[in-house]
Amino acid sequence: PEVRVKGRDGTEQVLDAAEGTQLMETLRDSGLGVDGTCGGACSCGTCHVYVSAEWSARLPAKSEDEAMMLEALAEYVPLREGSRLSCQIRLEREVSGIVVEVAPAVE
Numbered sequence: 813p814e815v816r817v818k819g820r821d822g823t824e825q826v827l828d829a830a831e832g833t834q835l836m837e838t839l840r841d842s843g844l845g846v847d848g849t850c851g852g853a854c855s856c857g858t859c860h861v862y863v864s865a866e867w868s869a870r871l872p873a874k875s876e877d878e879a880m881m882l883e884a885l886a887e888y889v890p891l892r893e894g895s896r897l898s899c900q901i902r903l904e905r906e907v908s909g910i911v912v913e914v915a916p917a918v919e
């Protein structure tokens with residue numbers, strides 16, 4: 813699947829991801845400053861992205877764990893409607909073309 817991503821410096825890129833992987837893995841491996849410190853276990857918040865409104869509506873709903881982690885993040889970085897943890901987004905063919913922006917790093 814294809815991922816359209818805007819980095820923290822505003823640069824836009826189209827990345828090619830392996831099907832079935834976590835979005836976090838592709839972002840982490842592409843030098844975008846997404847650390848994925850917890851390895852995709854929904855417990856660090858370093859993989860926070862803003863999903864475009866169009867795509868946000870098409871993704872499966874957040875789990876309770878993801879929602880709680882995002883709530884905790886809100887203390888440090890602005891949340892938006894499309895805020896998601898990219899480790900919780902699985903890249904299947906249906907999400908090819910997904911548009912996301914890397915959220916600010918948690919200081």
Ligand code: FES
Nearest residue numbers: 852855856857899
């Ligand atoms: Fe840690 Fe997503 S990689 S919450």
